[in-house]
Amino acid sequence: MSDTVTTANLAAVLPSAGSDLVIQERAIPSPGPDEVLIRNHAIAVNPIDWKRQVLGLFIASYPTILGSDVSGVVEAVGFAVSSFKKGDRVLACAPVTVTGNPDHAAFQTYTVMPTSTVAKIPDALDFTQAATLPTSVGAATIALFDIFDLPLPPLATSTSNSTSTTTPAPPVGILVWSGASSVGKTTIQLARLAGLQVFASASPRHHAGLRALGAAEVVDYRPPSAVNDLVAAAERAGSVEIRYAVDPISSDETLPLVLDVLSRVNNKRTGNGNGTTKLAHLGRWPERVALPEGIEAVFVRGTAIWTERRDSAAGVFNELLSAWLEAGEVVPQTVRVVEGGLGGLQTALNRLKKGVSGEKLVVEL
Numbered sequence: 001m002s003d004t005v006t007t008a009n010l011a012a013v014l015p016s017a018g019s020d021l022v023i024q025e026r027a028i029p030s031p032g033p034d035e036v037l038i039r040n041h042a043i044a045v046n047p048i049d050w051k052r053q054v055l056g057l058f059i060a061s062y063p064t065i066l067g068s069d070v071s072g073v074v075e076a077v078g079f080a081v082s083s084f085k086k087g088d089r090v091l092a093c094a095p096v097t098v099t100g101n102p103d104h105a106a107f108q109t110y111t112v113m114p115t116s117t118v119a120k121i122p123d124a125l126d127f128t129q130a131a132t133l134p135t136s137v138g139a140a141t142i143a144l145f146d147i148f149d150l151p152l153p154p155l156a157t158s159t160s161n162s163t164s165t166t167t168p169a170p171p172v173g174i175l176v177w178s179g180a181s182s183v184g185k186t187t188i189q190l191a192r193l194a195g196l197q198v199f200a201s202a203s204p205r206h207h208a209g210l211r212a213l214g215a216a217e218v219v220d221y222r223p224p225s226a227v228n229d230l231v232a233a234a235e236r237a238g239s240v241e242i243r244y245a246v247d248p249i250s251s252d253e254t255l256p257l258v259l260d261v262l263s264r265v266n267n268k269r270t271g272n273g274n275g276t277t278k279l280a281h282l283g284r285w286p287e288r289v290a291l292p293e294g295i296e297a298v299f300v301r302g303t304a305i306w307t308e309r310r311d312s313a314a315g316v317f318n319e320l321l322s323a324w325l326e327a328g329e330v331v332p333q334t335v336r337v338v339e340g341g342l343g344g345l346q347t348a349l350n351r352l353k354k355g356v357s358g359e360k361l362v363v364e365l
């Protein structure tokens with residue numbers, strides 16, 4: 001680390017299991033060889049943050065620091081880093097759930113990040129918007145490019161502005177349940193870029209927005225007709241084979257509906273399907289839900305972006321995501337700013353725990 005960092009590092013520290021966050025000063029961390037130090041300007045909260053606070057998930061000892069999603073400016077780089085430099089504007093996903101190291105957590109002024117989950121952001125994108133993306137990009141990357149084993153979209157074609165040129169024939173479909181969730185919105189965008197025809201469910205007020213992100217059809221998930229409506233949508237689209245599905249909620253309420261759509265669409269479909277449909281679920285599989293034959297269900301272990309799937313994560317974060325953002329192919333989530341800077345994070349977690357609809361809670365530093 002060659003540059004001197006002068007500003008203090010304030011952190012929203014979790015002192016013990018279930019307690020509220022408290023603001024404390026701690027040392028500014030130094031980046032390891034393949035890491036960058038980021039001066040955070042915006043921090044977004046994710047459901048995993050309040051779950052960790054309340055349930056102690058991925059926490060070996062206290063005090064600790066929570067948080068995954070930041071955007072800011074690179075303040076210093078490790079000696080092996082050549083792709084980022086001091087002054088770069090970036091977004092990044094913090095690996096504290098894997099390393100357990102509080103230096104790798106988002107809820108503070110400075111965070112050390114492995115370069116594989118850092119992306120440069122265009123000047124037109126402000127920090128508040130950029131912070132809405134990292135965890136959802138990581139989760140969508142694991143679902144699409146690991147579990148479904150889709151190839152990473154090539155840069156040249158992925159930044160062309162037409163979806164029809166990248167959709168294979170016959171079209172292959174993906175069902176994104178809970179399309180208005182953060183994971184859902186990013187999955188819709190990356191699935192479109194991967195050439196899939198996207199079917200989604202969401203509350204009606206989000207339908208137009210999800211179509212703008214690339215969903216071919218969106219239906220309301222709440223009425224009893226939801227499954228029929230999605231089956232009809234697939235038929236309207238020309239008996240599309242829905243070979244993939246992503247369920248961010250993965251409850252015993254959502255999964256039976258997702259499984260029903262997959263079974264019915266693919267039983268009705270005429271054409272040359274090649275067998276198994278894959279379902280990526282972001283929550284643990286509920287014991288009460290039976291898995292029908294012909295559907296393979298795989299848990300999305302998002303932390304794989306720092307372990308086994310580090311290479312695919314780097315492919316997306318270091319190259320594709322920056323280009324997609326620049327070209328407007330991927331857009332940020334809808335932001336709701338929570339006032340108070342680091343001191344607003346506890347309020348943001350409390351609000352997120354109660355539930356949000358189609359928006360990302362962000363604090364600004």
Ligand SMILES: NC(=O)c1ccc[n+]([C@@H]2O[C@H](COP(=O)([O-])OP(=O)(O)OC[C@H]3O[C@@H](n4cnc5c(N)ncnc54)[C@H](OP(=O)(O)O)[C@@H]3O)[C@@H](O)[C@H]2O)c1
Nearest residue numbers: 047139178180181182183202203248282300301302357358
């Ligand atoms: N396994 C992993 O690695 C991993 C990674 C990231 C996230 N996750 C998990 O994925 C889940 C989603 O995270 P997120 O950040 O995307 O959540 P989020 O943005 O907070 O999700 C909010 C959305 O959920 C939708 N929703 C709630 N209940 C629903 C239901 N019964 N059916 C359909 N949609 C429903 C709402 O849709 P409407 O507004 O349309 O009503 C709302 O917009 C969380 O449980 C999170 O912990 C797991």
